[in-house]
Amino acid sequence: xxxxxxxxxxxxxxxxxxxxxxxxxxxxxxGGRLAVVLGASGSGKSTLLNVLGxxxxxxxxxxxxxxxxxxxxxxxxxxxxxxxxxxxxxxxFLLIPSITALDNVLLADRYAHRRGPAARRRALELLAQxxxxxxxxxxxPQLSGGEQQRVAFCRAVLNxxxxxxxxxxxxxxxxxxxxxxxxxLRARARAGAAVIVVSHRADAVVGxxxxxxxxHGRLLAGPPTLEGGSS
Amino acid sequence: xxxxxxxxxxxxxxxxxxxxxxxxxxxxxxxxxxxxFIEGGDRFVLGQISVAGRGMGMGTxxxxxxxxxxxxxxxxxxxxxxxxxxxxxxxxxxxxTSQFMTLTQxxxxxxxxxxxxPNRHYPALPVGQGRxxxxxxxxxxxxxxxxxxxxxxxxxxxxxxxxxxFEVVGILQxxxxxxxxxxxxxxxxxxxxxxxxxxxxxTVIASGVAAVNAADLNTGAAVxxxxxxxxxxxxxxxxxxxxxxxxxxxxxxxxxLRSSTAFFSALLVGIGALAFVIGGLSLANTxxxxxxxxxxxxxVKRALGASDLQLGGEVxxxxxxxxxxxxxxxVALAIALGTAVDGWAARTGQQLFxxxxxxxxxxxxxxxxxxxxxxxxxxxxxxxxxxxEAIRRGA
Numbered sequence: 001x002x003x004x005x006x007x008x009x010x011x012x013x014x015x016x017x018x019x020x021x022x023x024x025x026x027x028x029x030x031g032g033r034l035a036v037v038l039g040a041s042g043s044g045k046s047t048l049l050n051v052l053g054x055x056x057x058x059x060x061x062x063x064x065x066x067x068x069x070x071x072x073x074x075x076x077x078x079x080x081x082x083x084x085x086x087x088x089x090x091x092x093f094l095l096i097p098s099i100t101a102l103d104n105v106l107l108a109d110r111y112a113h114r115r116g117p118a119a120r121r122r123a124l125e126l127l128a129q130x131x132x133x134x135x136x137x138x139x140x141p142q143l144s145g146g147e148q149q150r151v152a153f154c155r156a157v158l159n160x161x162x163x164x165x166x167x168x169x170x171x172x173x174x175x176x177x178x179x180x181x182x183x184x185l186r187a188r189a190r191a192g193a194a195v196i197v198v199s200h201r202a203d204a205v206v207g208x209x210x211x212x213x214x215x216h217g218r219l220l221a222g223p224p225t226l227e228g229g230s231s
Numbered sequence: 232x233x234x235x236x237x238x239x240x241x242x243x244x245x246x247x248x249x250x251x252x253x254x255x256x257x258x259x260x261x262x263x264x265x266x267x268f269i270e271g272g273d274r275f276v277l278g279q280i281s282v283a284g285r286g287m288g289m290g291t292x293x294x295x296x297x298x299x300x301x302x303x304x305x306x307x308x309x310x311x312x313x314x315x316x317x318x319x320x321x322x323x324x325x326x327x328t329s330q331f332m333t334l335t336q337x338x339x340x341x342x343x344x345x346x347x348x349p350n351r352h353y354p355a356l357p358v359g360q361g362r363x364x365x366x367x368x369x370x371x372x373x374x375x376x377x378x379x380x381x382x383x384x385x386x387x388x389x390x391x392x393x394x395x396x397f398e399v400v401g402i403l404q405x406x407x408x409x410x411x412x413x414x415x416x417x418x419x420x421x422x423x424x425x426x427x428x429x430x431x432x433x434t435v436i437a438s439g440v441a442a443v444n445a446a447d448l449n450t451g452a453a454v455x456x457x458x459x460x461x462x463x464x465x466x467x468x469x470x471x472x473x474x475x476x477x478x479x480x481x482x483x484x485x486x487x488l489r490s491s492t493a494f495f496s497a498l499l500v501g502i503g504a505l506a507f508v509i510g511g512l513s514l515a516n517t518x519x520x521x522x523x524x525x526x527x528x529x530x531v532k533r534a535l536g537a538s539d540l541q542l543g544g545e546v547x548x549x550x551x552x553x554x555x556x557x558x559x560x561x562v563a564l565a566i567a568l569g570t571a572v573d574g575w576a577a578r579t580g581q582q583l584f585x586x587x588x589x590x591x592x593x594x595x596x597x598x599x600x601x602x603x604x605x606x607x608x609x610x611x612x613x614x615x616x617x618x619x620e621a622i623r624r625g626a
Contacts, residue, residue, distance in 0.1 A: 050619040053534070055533075055534055055617060055618040055619035055622075056617040056618070056619040056620065057617065075538075075539055075614070076538040076539050076540070079533060079536050079537060079538045079539075080536065080538065082533075082534060082535070082536050083535065083536020083537075084536075088534055088535075090622075092626070094527070094531045094534075094622065096528045096531060096532075098239070098528075107531075107532065107535050108535050108536075110535075111532065111535050111536035111537040111538075111541060112535065112536040155535070
């Protein structure tokens with residue numbers, strides 16, 4: 001489903017120092033597979049997810065989804081590709097505070113598919129499935145962190161995207177809520193989506209089909225060890 | 232998502248816009264009030280040729296000067312191009328008040344009701360309540376709206392003037408010009424008021440040193456011109472052919488009026504410019520800030536697949552709805568404040584605000600256009616960011 005070859009991305013730090021966030025990253029994740037990327041803060045995990053999800057451009061390399069090259073597209077074409085292929089789960093949920101939980105979930109349909117009433121039914125089903133149906137008319141600030149992330153997850157999967165990208169999805173959650181989200185991500189993979197999870201939690205690798213680690217912008221196979229090498 | 236939900240999310244923005252627009256409208260309404268006064272005066276003086284007697288006397292306003300005897304009025308009527316002459320007496324209601332503040336002075340206007348008023352723009356003063364004066368009326372008056380308000384007069388009330396009781400038979404519509412402070416009566420009654428007010432005149436008449444009869448007691452006359460005549464040319468002709476008169480050339484009087492109100496005109500330009508700059512900047516800043524404040528939301532929407540067009544349309548639509556709501560609220564706020572202030576000022580016969588349709592419409596159009604421009608500018612800045620950058624900046 002997802003193919004990335006030779007991804008490179010650098011930032012100029014305030015002192016003028018060049019930071020290589022991505023340094024020749026190759027990654028391939030097929031549909032139905034769950035890949036977990038572990039790594040320390042600043043290792044480039046989030047940048048990798050942003051580039052894979054077309055949220056920002058790479059300096060070099062290319063990304064393909066479903067056999068279609070999607071890197072280097074214009075803004076609107078990239079937006080269409082995101083709407084067609086990608087669902088995002090963010091660490092800080094990124095719900096829009098001025099609209100209800102249900103409307104937040106429906107945003108995914110509004111920009112990508114426009115299925116109308118069918119999308120609404122599906123959104124309500126998802127909210128019920130994740131135990132937040134009673135909160136559908138509430139606004140994000142009225143929800144707990146766990147509830148917000150479950151709503152955000154419903155938004156991410158409303159369109160059944162073939163690629164699901166999760167950036168520290170349990171970073172702001174307690175263990176119980178974190179487990180709910182990790183289980184849901186595994187379930188999406190079992191349902192046929194390509195799922196990539198970036199996390200610092202060791203338990204995120206449970207059930208993963210592939211585990212990687214990011215070190216200084218490079219993607220290496222295997223989880224980190226105490227010595228910092230691959231296992 | 233319903234419009235109400237959208238607007239609820241922008242409550243503070245709407246409040247900010249409303250305050251900015253209220254400022255524009257309130258200052259604009261004060262400017263409109265002054266403009267109406269100046270325009271009204273200009274329209275009046277351009278509608279007639281005003282003639283007064285040469286010299287000095289009690290006459291005031293556009294009839295300021297000496298006495299204009301009946302013989303002069305008959306001579307004016309014979310001048311080619313003149314269509315009609317109406318003898319008038321215009322006096323300060325209270326001669327003890329300062330004469331230099333004539334803009335707000337209360338005046339007695341006596342008119343010869345046996346001839347039609349020759350003013351082309353004001354053939355009859357607009358009566359709001361009661362009736363206008365008719366030939367043969369004595370000891371009755373029609374009063375201006377501000378005069379009635381400040382003196383607490385209604386139709387049917389008694390108005391004592393120099394010891395004589397006058398019945399108020401009509402109250403003029405508010406014109407926001409000089410007639411708002413007029414007491415209009417028959418010229419015969421006005422002549423008696425003049426005699427009562429002017430000790431020197433009484434002495435002269437009693438001594439018999441000058442041959443003065445009632446018909447000579449005029450402070451001026453309104454002169455009309457025939458169709459197709461140039462009023463300035465007719466005025467010059469009167470000045471050439473009739474001795475002992477001061478003739479106001481309409482275009483010169485208009486110029487004089489405008490130069491004497493130049494300070495107010497400059498003040499208006501200043502007030503208008505200030506209102507538009509302050510209110511406009513406040514509005515544009517509020518709208519742009521509201522868009523930038525939601526930069527993270529726009530990043531999220533882009534991440535969910537929103538195109539430039541969808542996002543731009545959405546932001547612009549919201550900005551228009553918010554600006555229009557804020558604009559209407561601002562107009563309502565300004566009208567409410569202006570009405571309250573005018574309610575207080577009305578006790579002294581004043582009106583400080585004029586909320587004209589052109590002002591309200593202009594303020595709304597201005598605010599919506601400016602809001603849209605500010606939103607478009609902010610949106611262009613936002614959509615150029617990558618979704619990741621927008622989310623980072625909004626975090």
